[in-house]
Amino acid sequence: MSNSNKLPASAGAEWLLGGFALLRAAPAGLGQLGVIWGLASVLLSIVASLAPVLLLPMQLLIVLAGPLLFAGIVWAVREVAAGRPAQPAHLLQGVREGHAGRLLATLLPQAAAGIAFGVLLLVMVGFDQLRALGEVWTQMEAIAQAGGQPDPSLFDGLPAGLLLLWLLLVALGFVAVKWMTFIAAPLILFSGADAWTAMRTSLRACLRNWTAMLVFYLLAGIAVFAFMIGLLVVVGIAQLLVGATLAVLLWQGLLMAVLMPVFAGSIYTAWRQMLGDGGADAAPQAQARIEV
Template identity: 65%
Template sequence: MSTINKVPASAGAEWLLAGFALLRRAPVPLATLSVLWGLLSMGVMLVAVTLPAMTLAMQFLLVLAGPLFFAGMLWAVREVDQGRIASPSHLLQPVREGHALALVITLLPQLLAALVMGALLFVMVGTEQLQHLREVYQQMQVIAAAGGEPDPSLVAGLPAGRLLLWLLLVAVVFVAVKWMTFIASPQILFSNTHVVDAMRNSLRACVHNWTAMLVFYLLAGIAIFAVGMGTLLLALLLALVLGPTLAMGLWQFVLMAIVMPVLAGAAYTAWRQMLGTGTAQASAAPPAQIEV
């Protein structure tokens, strides 16, 4: 049974700042892990390009490897937090610890959500209306390509209300799925929690601390945008010397080298605070707790 701590809304900012702080403590080792993942992903996609028949299999492999990579980043972040050195071998540490299957299972909520929402779209809108929507979209693309203005009558017969309701449901389900996995991996890795319990604890912790989650997502979005624009400007300058292709490739690697360790550090810090293993609290009052 896990104890879920109530944290203030400002904790969302603390998680993000902690992620940057951990990256500053070991910028080269943590960035190296991200670059290695980027190179491995590039290698897999090159195989897919070389062998078109393997494209679907390679994409599926990358999807399965995603949770394992992020878990490896979490492991490296904890090493840095505890004063040890992060190394490339940490990318495989979750596999060596026997957590690979549990981490891959965390993808199931996303798969089930996609299937359910796809089926719900057909039920709510209907096949004929979806076909009509596709035709309208194609017509609007043709008009936009020709430089014309779309005719409002094109969308007059579309079931706008049902589509908006479906989009709202998609947003709610998307948030629920993300919250189910937000701190599930640290529990699996560091507390040996069963994957189902880990996802349940993660969802309840995020719901219980929804204000902190809102602050975190807002600030993380701003930070990622700022880092992306800053590094893109540098890439545009490098493009004058190295060429656009190489400069854009370097930009993607630099962006990944910054963003991934920060997000891993934020998730690690959030796990410590919300599930009782952290010490940071915003006030002297004892935290409110719920049992799960």
Template identity: 60%
Template sequence: MSTINKVPASAGAEWLLGGFALLKRAPLPLATLAVLWGLVSMAVMLVAVMLPAAMLAMQLLLVLAGPLFFAGMLWAVREVDQGRTPVPSNLVQPVRDGHALALVITLLPQFAAALVMGALLFVLVGTEQLQHLADVYQKMQAIAEAGGQPDPSLVEGLPAGRLLLWLLLVTIVFVAVKWMTFVASPQILFSGTRVMDAMRNSLRACAQNWPAMLVFYLLAGIAIFAIGMGSFMVALLLQLLLGPLIAMALWQFTLMAVVMPVLAGAAYTAWQQMLGEGTAITPGLPASSPSRIEV
């Protein structure tokens, strides 16, 4: 039986601040790990470009490796939290510890949701209406490229109500899937929880603390947008010296070097507060006193 801590809505801000605080304690080592993953991903995609027959396999490989990389970042931020310096080998530590299969299984809800929602789209809308929707989209795109104004009559007859219902269901399912995996990886890595139990606990913890989740997503979106725009402006200046290709590559690596450690640190802090032993204390912030709910 797992214990879920009830945290205030302000905890969502604490999680994000915790991620930034952990990055601040070891900026270069954590950024290096994120950039290393970016370089590996780039190398895989270059192989896929040179071998078109292997494109799908390479893309699938990157998807499967995503949870393993994020788990490696979680391991690295815990090293920082415990006063140690993260090293590149931290990225493969979850695999060494035998957690690779469990971490890959956390992708199953996403695959299942995609299949179910795809089938539901055909059930709600129908093949003919989907083809009609595709035709309308192509016509509107052609009109826009020609500089004209789309004709409102093009959208007449489209099943707007059923499409909106499907989009609402997609949003609900998307949130549920994200909540199932939000703090599942830390449980698997650091608590030894079985993968299905970890995803169930993660979903319940996020549902119990939905105000904190809402605050976290809102602030994380603002922070990522601000970091992305700031670094993009610097890249625009650098392209005058280095060229657009190198400048854009540097922008993407810079964004990854900041965002990935912060998100890993935020997930680690959220796990400590909601499901870990005790409550994580963000440096410079007072401790909260969460209530405990047995599930």
């Protein structure tokens, strides 16, 4: 796998702009992929609520479908960048191309991190302290429901320092896991990398371009916050006009129709800039570079 390029911090802004540019190029085509994903998740959740015995299988199915469907949107984004239309069939393109196993393997770092940090918490804090923490949490919930204020003495004796250290380690682990999978999907889909090579290359590229990653996450957070505020207004009006059920469907549909294509487009743009895989992927870029 080729070495990653060293990019300026402003590249993080370019990735996000690239995602928006690709969505603007085909809003209906890419948006419908997000809507299909969102409505399918809602449908599975409804099935689970009607049959509680299916709750865990449905949740597992939603989790497993995530990397496959997101890879499909990444594939559709490349089609749009090349001037071709995005189609609903692209959602399962990674499966048809035989990449399902490698895409699903990108979930392993998340699962391993969850288990490791659970064990670490038990080792650092101890079972008795965790039980005491659970009792304090239960008391705080009861006080909050009664409209009261929690007594600071509830926290006496709890290992606050160890808990803060554990939370810091969890935050660092979360970043590492996210960076391992940041550009793993396009590496698997378009460069033919196996899962481990893709995740290792992704982590190395993100570490090399950590300033651009920070800029991207900062701007993406601001953009998501602004979008959510606008979406709350739209859904609030829709709830008055069409009722709560349709408003929830509208919320899920608009959320997925915008955020998933934008993030897929941003990751596709980041992959092209970080690794310079122009030979492996001849699609033109859909954004202008920011010069600083």
